[in-house]
Amino acid sequence: MIEEEKATKTRIGLPELPNASKGKVITRFAPAPTGALHLGQILRAAYLSWYYARRYDGKFILRIEDTDPRRIRLIYYDWIQEDLRSLGLDWDELVCESDHFEIYYELTYKLFENGKAYVCLCSSEEFKRNVARRKPCEHREKMDTVDYWENMLQCKYREGEAIVRLKTNLELENPALIDPPLLRIIETVPHPRTGYNYKIYPLYNYACIIEDHYISKITHVIRAKEHETNRVIQNFIADAFNWKLNINYIEYGMVTFEGAPAHKRHIRSALRSKEISGWEDSSLVTIRALIRRGIHPDAIKMLAEHVGMTKNDIKDMPLVTLYSFNSKVLSKIAKRIFFVEDPIVLKVYVEDDLFLARNPWIPGNEAAGYREYRLRPLTVDGKKVLNLYISREDVDLLRRAQDSKSPIRLKGLMNCRIVNIDLMNNSIYAEQLSLKPIRGVEIIHWVPAGDLAIKAFVETPSGIKEGYVEFLAQQLKNGEYVQMERYGFGRIIQNEGEVIFIAFAHK
RNA sequence: GCCCCGGUGGUGUAGUCGGCCAAGCAUUCCGGCCUCUCAAGCCGGAGAUCGCGGGUUCAAAUCCCGCCCGGGGCACCA
Numbered sequence: 001m002i003e004e005e006k007a008t009k010t011r012i013g014l015p016e017l018p019n020a021s022k023g024k025v026i027t028r029f030a031p032a033p034t035g036a037l038h039l040g041q042i043l044r045a046a047y048l049s050w051y052y053a054r055r056y057d058g059k060f061i062l063r064i065e066d067t068d069p070r071r072i073r074l075i076y077y078d079w080i081q082e083d084l085r086s087l088g089l090d091w092d093e094l095v096c097e098s099d100h101f102e103i104y105y106e107l108t109y110k111l112f113e114n115g116k117a118y119v120c121l122c123s124s125e126e127f128k129r130n131v132a133r134r135k136p137c138e139h140r141e142k143m144d145t146v147d148y149w150e151n152m153l154q155c156k157y158r159e160g161e162a163i164v165r166l167k168t169n170l171e172l173e174n175p176a177l178i179d180p181p182l183l184r185i186i187e188t189v190p191h192p193r194t195g196y197n198y199k200i201y202p203l204y205n206y207a208c209i210i211e212d213h214y215i216s217k218i219t220h221v222i223r224a225k226e227h228e229t230n231r232v233i234q235n236f237i238a239d240a241f242n243w244k245l246n247i248n249y250i251e252y253g254m255v256t257f258e259g260a261p262a263h264k265r266h267i268r269s270a271l272r273s274k275e276i277s278g279w280e281d282s283s284l285v286t287i288r289a290l291i292r293r294g295i296h297p298d299a300i301k302m303l304a305e306h307v308g309m310t311k312n313d314i315k316d317m318p319l320v321t322l323y324s325f326n327s328k329v330l331s332k333i334a335k336r337i338f339f340v341e342d343p344i345v346l347k348v349y350v351e352d353d354l355f356l357a358r359n360p361w362i363p364g365n366e367a368a369g370y371r372e373y374r375l376r377p378l379t380v381d382g383k384k385v386l387n388l389y390i391s392r393e394d395v396d397l398l399r400r401a402q403d404s405k406s407p408i409r410l411k412g413l414m415n416c417r418i419v420n421i422d423l424m425n426n427s428i429y430a431e432q433l434s435l436k437p438i439r440g441v442e443i444i445h446w447v448p449a450g451d452l453a454i455k456a457f458v459e460t461p462s463g464i465k466e467g468y469v470e471f472l473a474q475q476l477k478n479g480e481y482v483q484m485e486r487y488g489f490g491r492i493i494q495n496e497g498e499v500i501f502i503a504f505a506h507k
Numbered sequence: 508g509c510c511c512c513g514g515u516g517g518u519g520u521a522g523u524c525g526g527c528c529a530a531g532c533a534u535u536c537c538g539g540c541c542u543c544u545c546a547a548g549c550c551g552g553a554g555a556u557c558g559c560g561g562g563u564u565c566a567a568a569u570c571c572c573g574c575c576c577g578g579g580g581c582a583c584c585a
Contacts, residue, residue: 011521011522012521012532030585031585032584032585034584034585065585067584067585068584068585070584071584071585120583123583124582124583127583128581131581159583160583161583162583163583164583165583172510173509173510174509174510174511174580174581175509175510175581176509176510176580176581177510177581181582181583183583184583185583201583203582203583203584204584204585205585207585208585224579225511225512225513225578225579225580226512226578226579226585227579227585228511228512228579228580229510229511229579229580229581230580230585232511251512253512253513253578253579254578254579303519306519306520306533306534307519307520308519308520308521310513310519310520311512311513312513312514312519312520312578313512313513313514313577313578313579314518314519315577315578317518317519318517318518318519318534318535320518320534320535321518321519321533321534321535324533324534324535325533325534327547328547328548330546330547331546331547331548332547334546336546338544359543359544360543363542363544363546363547364548409543410543411543411544412543413543437543439542439543441543442545443543443544443545444544445544483544483546483547484544485544485546486544486545487544488546507545507546
């Protein structure tokens with residue numbers, strides 16, 4: 001359906017997948033349950049795998065790579081699914097590698113029968129020395145029979161003592177390709193799903209190629225280019241089985257984000273040292289942190305399509321592009337509210353006895369209705385005065401208005417003139433002008449002092465900001481997107497009635 | 508050290524079996540319009556000789572050679 005003329009010149013959207021046809025595409029996203037999903041994983045691996053499966057009416061498999069019981073945690077199995085769901089990336093099939101130990105073992109027999117694997121008793125140091133000298137170790141020839149593999153299965157060796165290696169070629173230029181490890185023993189750490197039932201665990205390359213080719217018949221693997229060497233190893237494994245591989249590999253560059261830890265191990269250590277509050281901490285670019293802050297799933301998808309799947313590494317990508325996409329999405333759906341940070345009282349001397357303030361919940365969307373308030377001035381020393389909270393941030397602006405004698409617009413309420421700024425007493429005095437908006441004047445937001453102010457805490461990157469939100473903000477539900485006018489976008493984290501907690505997303 | 512892979516405006520990306528490209532789009536920044544938000548929207552502008560040097564060619568971001576820079580792998584992690 002794409003206009004071919006244009007397609008050749010400037011591509012719109014993501015490119016076609018190589019060797020892909022309708023209904024024939026099977027992709028997978030295969031995270032390890034070692035933490036919450038982060039943006040980098042989603043942008044290319046998860047989103048693209050999902051996207052192409054849907055684009056070609058294919059199948060998208062979520063595979064949990066849980067073959068290292070030392071690192072995985074049960075809770076992350078759920079988180080991975082929650083995170084994916086929160087983005088609307090639905091899968092057709094869920095697979096856990098830990099369901100397939102028997103298959104891995106069966107297949108391993110074949111490898112021994114084919115003379116393609118051996119049990120190695122060298123320490124890793126010894127092994128490396130041998131590889132460096134391109135010399136075979138004594139086990140390479142001696143232990144290539146099924147007997148040794150059976151010994152392993154019967155726990156005749158201890159953890160770290162024996163390992164199954166693929167027999168490749170000692171003359172290979174890249175030492176990483178020589179006799180890669182296939183299965184190892186982990187006997188003391190129980191697996192969260194299988195306990196101590198299995199003590200021989202496959203390593204990444206072994207499990208991966210068996211899953212991709214033998215079990216799931218994956219047609220397109222989209223993964224980071226750090227796997228390029230692994231692809232070669234996986235090809236060797238396939239050769240050892242005499243498999244004819246039918247997998248297209250797309251390997252993209254690494255992405256890291258400005259100001260956010262790039263690796264899970266950094267997050268884990270920050271977690272242990274309490275530097276961050278959890279995987280939802282606003283300083284992280286985990287999916288749950290972003291969603292919590294008010295980054296809309298659509299914005300994340302837009303970023304994914306924007307970034308595409310080039311092999312370029314992206315180091316410390318600024319998040320402004322994400323924020324820009326988010327603003328576009330949220331401007332149509334976020335409820336507007338006034339949040340006054342660090343309040344100071346504005347006393348407006350007025351003439352009328354009743355004021356009606358009115359601002360739309362969502363500008364341009366009549367159906368969303370209005371935030372309306374009836375305000376009655378107090379009478380002090382025979383004068384009528386309206387007390388409003390405004391943000392201390394705006395004091396400079398008011399001072400300039402006072403100097404230039406220009407009016408100030410209190411949005412949705414009235415125009416006023418600043419007559420005195422008395423910071424000693426934390427008060428600013430103004431007098432009422434007309435009610436109808438006038439063009440070209442500075443507009444500020446406000447919250448009525450008194451019963452119509454609700455305490456609010458806004459969680460920003462530079463700490464928790466205290467202030468007031470307007471009374472009707474009480475209607476907001478947890479999880480709702482908001483735009484605090486002139487302040488920024490965010491999301492309601494917790495509405496406690498008397499006090500509301502809001503996470504700040506961005507300006 | 509060895510082995511891979513990249514290098515297009517501040518940022519991300521399109522284009523890469525040569526010409527339609529002194530390079531498109533998005534973002535950023537600036538200006539204007541619109542608007543009762545300094546948001547969104549609309550219009551316009553700034554900003555890259557396509558890592559560097561050489562070569563091939565009438566013609567190179569696109570081909571060849573050399574160099575530099577960046578990233579990754581060389582785990583009984585994934």
